[in-house]
Amino acid sequence: MPDLFAGPGGIDIAARQLGIHLTGIEWDDNAVATRTAAELPTRHGDVRLFGPGLFRNEDGLAAGPPCQTFTNAGLGLGRSALALLAAAVKAAGTTGQVATPAGLDDRTTLVLEPLRWILQADAAGAPYRWIVLEQVPAVLPIWQAYREALEARGYSAACGVLNAEEYGVPQTRRRAVLVARLDGVAKLPAPTHRRFVKGVPQSAGDPSLLPWRSMADVLPGRGPFTVVSNYGTGGDPKARGRRASYEPAFTVTGKISRLRIVEADGLEQDRLTPSEAGLLQGFPVDHPWSGADISQQIGNACPPPLAHALLTAATA
Known part of the structure; x- marks a missing residue:
């Protein structure tokens, strides 16, 4: 098919x-x-x-x-x-x-x-x-x-x-x-x-449904962090979005490699690997990303x- x-x-x-x-x-x-x-x-x-x-x-x-x-x-x-x-x-x-x-x-x-x-x-x-x-x-x-x-x-x-x-x-x-x-x-x-609602705990909501999944759920090895968007939200480059690791990621786009990963003390972690970016898009951890433009492929x-x-x- x-x-x-x-x-x-x-x-x-x-x-x-x-x-x-x-x-x-x-x-x-x-x-x-x-x-x-x-x-x-x-x-x-x-x-x-x-x-x-x-x-x-x-x-x-x-x-x-x-x-x-x-x-x-x-x-x-x-x-x-x-x-x-x-x-x-x-x-x-x-x-x-x-x-x-x-x-x-x-x-x-x-x-x-x-x-x-x-x-x-x-x-x-x-x-x-x-x-x-x-x-x-x-x-x-x-x-x-x-x-x-x-x-x-x-x-x-x-x-x-x-x-x-x-x-x-x-x-x-x-x-x-x-x-x-x-x-x-x-x-x-x-x-x-x-559904994710900003400020509403992951444990709250309809008990018949599973909790939404956070970045921390799929990237447990990272430790607590904040994602800082380097390309803005809603197409506005001046609107730098922020999401904590206990929240879901922003919409994954072909610019995901630009995301900054910042710890609580302000230190920056390494950027997301292809495997990690793929996990945020719902791919298996071992999906064999190949070729060039992997961020665009994922997005x-x-x-x-x-x-x-x-x-x-x-x-x-």
Whole structure:
């Protein structure tokens, strides 16, 4: 089954844990190096040059298109095109063909690629039985348009914005997601952990849910520390965020290597290792990060615990 824009393997690791066989399509040499080291099935190339029919089992489709033009930290090219992209999705749902709006950045229009695969599989008489899509919160209007297009083709679909710490990820990351299925009612996964609220103890909250996970929970060898953001919060470089080790991390981005780790007495610890940064993104401690731009690989990845919840909701 295809995993489009597969990156270093966040969704694939969760799929392997669940016994789901995914083959990732990824163009970035560095992410492919990590995937190869992790023995994750991979097709190295541009998603736009592939299509349904390449895999032995195409029961489902997972995808996490590039987010750079949609993030608050970027220039906002994708955010300014949301209405155009949503209209393109709705039109494709009617015509069965994806027409890419002219004049948009290539990275922005890649958000339409999963729909091309979905429509082509449907036209070939072999529709995907389940679909999982993941992106930054700004993309929710596009997923809502996807939902309408899928429901018109017999799917049950649900979309919304989830908080990653509510699924065991030790960071406060928000993601727009879509879950669709042909067999049964699609629902977003129910939280397994409590939501982080600044100043509220980890032990407080709904007793039926697990506590949110802190940085200290996954980095116990570090001792108490404070993380000082070197790139600001909300895209504002002047807003230096701070989080204590007994709290979850900020959203992990490709700039995670810039984070300063400061002890109570003001002394600075070494910066996060790739393994430690990966742990904050929910990866196993032994994930074999390879190639260059490892911080970017980690920041772009879907957290495996969140992917696990999404895949379970789509396939259980």
